[in-house]
Structure formats: structure tokens, C-alpha cells
Amino acid sequence: MKRKVLHEFCVLRLVVVLSLGAIFLSSCVKKAPDQIEWASSLEDALKTAQDQDKYIIAEFWMDG
Amino acid sequence: MEDSTFTSKDVIALSKDMIFVKAEGKKDTAMGDRFAIAGFPTVVLMKSTGEEIDRIYGYLPDSEFVSTIQAYLQGKETLEDMENRFQADSTDVELATKLADKYEARRRYDEAALCYQKVVALDPENKKGKSKDALFNLAWLEIRRKDYLKAVDAFQNFLEKYPKDEMTEDAERYIPYSYAQAGDTAKALELYQKFLTDHPSSADTGWVKEKIKQLKHEGSTDSSRTQ
Numbered sequence: 001m002k003r004k005v006l007h008e009f010c011v012l013r014l015v016v017v018l019s020l021g022a023i024f025l026s027s028c029v030k031k032a033p034d035q036i037e038w039a040s041s042l043e044d045a046l047k048t049a050q051d052q053d054k055y056i057i058a059e060f061w062m063d064g
Numbered sequence: 065m066e067d068s069t070f071t072s073k074d075v076i077a078l079s080k081d082m083i084f085v086k087a088e089g090k091k092d093t094a095m096g097d098r099f100a101i102a103g104f105p106t107v108v109l110m111k112s113t114g115e116e117i118d119r120i121y122g123y124l125p126d127s128e129f130v131s132t133i134q135a136y137l138q139g140k141e142t143l144e145d146m147e148n149r150f151q152a153d154s155t156d157v158e159l160a161t162k163l164a165d166k167y168e169a170r171r172r173y174d175e176a177a178l179c180y181q182k183v184v185a186l187d188p189e190n191k192k193g194k195s196k197d198a199l200f201n202l203a204w205l206e207i208r209r210k211d212y213l214k215a216v217d218a219f220q221n222f223l224e225k226y227p228k229d230e231m232t233e234d235a236e237r238y239i240p241y242s243y244a245q246a247g248d249t250a251k252a253l254e255l256y257q258k259f260l261t262d263h264p265s266s267a268d269t270g271w272v273k274e275k276i277k278q279l280k281h282e283g284s285t286d287s288s289r290t291q
Contacts, residue, residue, distance in 0.1 A: 060101045
């Protein structure tokens with residue numbers, strides 16, 4: 001009986017350690033964005049692009 | 065594009081190296097003028113300094129959008145690249161057509177017209193399938209340039225060359241449109257009516273009827289003002 005409890009305790013600890021490890025690793029991996037983030041204006045886009053050395057894509061659209 | 069191309073996984077992946085911004089054509093006319101936007105949608109790819117690399121004029125499906133942007137980032141198929149290639153070989157009809165489209169998308173209509181003229185001159189019998197569109201676009205450029213009587217001549221020139229073609233209807237529709245824009249309402253009304261008689265089952269009859277209605281309304285408003 002005592003051996004069974006010890007065994008279950010070890011399994012539980014293993015599960016907890018593995019879960020914590022998985023959480024830690026997933027936080028280290030940079031996730032791809034799930035949607036595009038839009039700058040509020042061209043000036044804002046230019047500033048951010050210069051700060052982060054990125055390209056700019058400006059979409060000009062019209063309704064209808 | 066926001067509901068289609070910009071929700072694609074590939075475009076979102078591309079966005080990690082990009083800052084996206086959008087401008088609504090009717091509201092943000094200053095930004096449209098700053099980039100000489102010729103129509104919508106247009107996507108302008110810029111360096112972080114704001115210097116334009118190139119643009120995409122019109123809708124592209126996501127995979128083509130991504131491959132075009134990637135080509136631009138490598139300096140391929142950009143205006144500069146095409147100008148250099150055309151300098152090396154100015155007999156390439158396909159390249160001249162693409163270059164004309166690039167200029168048109170930047171409102172550089174004179175240069176676009178020169179390229180379309182080159183296409184027509186290189187292949188007057190339209191063996192490569194580009195001259196017909198080029199001749200039509202030469203007329204359309206006159207509308208863009210607001211030289212409406214020249215547009216009439218150019219569309220008539222198109223009709224002489226291609227009297228029975230899928231684009232004939234469009235040319236016959238834009239001639240009265242050009243007359244109306246030039247202020248010749250009587251001629252415009254006459255030719256719009258002729259269009260309805262000649263093409264009763266055209267998909268554009270609604271558009272033409274609306275134009276006739278507008279012209280008649282404007283005519284009645286003008287005559288009531290003078291009374």
C-alpha cells in the first residue's frame with residue numbers, strides 16, 4: 001500500500017515537472033503573429049520601421 | 065484585401081519583417097497624392113526610410129502577393145529593374161507592356177503612353193496578344209489625363225482596328241462618356257442611345273441608362289437656371 005502511494009506521488013511530481021518545463025519552453029519560442037498589426041498612420045509606421053529596421057507596406061483602399 | 069489577402073497565413077508570416085499601414089482613398093487624399101496613387105487597391109512597399117521599392121496595383125491572391133513582395137525585396141520585377149532591362153532590349157513587347165502598367169500605376173501617364181505606343185509599333189498585328197490592350201489603354205490614358213476629345217479619337221482608332229472584339233463594347237461606351245466629360249451632352253446622349261440600340265443585352269446597359277439619366281437631369285437643371 002505504502003509503495004503504491006509513493007509510486008503515485010512520483011508520477012504526479014513527474015507530470016508537474018514536465019508541465020512546468022513545457023510552459024517554460026513555450027514561453028522561450030517566439031510565436032508567429034496570428035494577425036497583422038497595423039500602424040495608426042504613415043508617420044507612426046515610419047517611426048516604428050526605423051526603430052525596428054523593418055520594411056513598410058502601405059495599403060491604399062477604397063470602399064465600393 | 066484585408067478580408068482575404070491580409071488574413072492569409074503566408075502574408076501574416078511575411079508581416080514579421082514589415083510594418084503595415086492603410087489609407088482610405090476618399091479620406092486620406094493627401095497620402096494618396098503623396099504616392100501618386102492611380103487606383104485602388106494599391107499596395108506600396110517601402111524601405112524603413114519611406115523610400116518606395118515598388119507597388120502592387122490591383123488585387124492579388126495571397127500566394128502571388130507574397131511572391132511579388134519577395135521578388136521586389138530582391139530587386140526583381142521592380143520599376144528600376146524593368147527600366148534597366150528595357151534599356152538593354154527595347155524590342156521586348158511583354159516587358160514594354162509591364163513597364164507601361166508600372167508607369168500608369170504611378171500616374172506617369174506620358175511615359176506609360178510611350179510604352180504602349182512602342183508595344184503597338186513593335187507588334188501592329190497583335191501576334192503577341194499585347195497590342196490590342198495597349199491600343200485600348202492609350203485611349204484610356206487620355207481619359208486619365210482628362211483630354212477627353214483625344215480619348216474620343218483614340219477609342220475610334222481602336223474601333224477601326226478592332227471593330228468586332230470583346231473590347232468593342234467598352235470602347236463604344238467610353239466614347240459618349242468622353243463626349244459628356246468634354247461638355248458635348250447632345251453627342252454623348254446620341255451615342256449612349258446608340259449603344260443601347262446596338263447592345264440591348266450588354267451587362268453595361270444599367271450603367272449607360274444611369275449616365276443618360278444624369279445627363280438629362282443636368283440638362284434640365286441647366287435650362288431651369290437660364291430661364
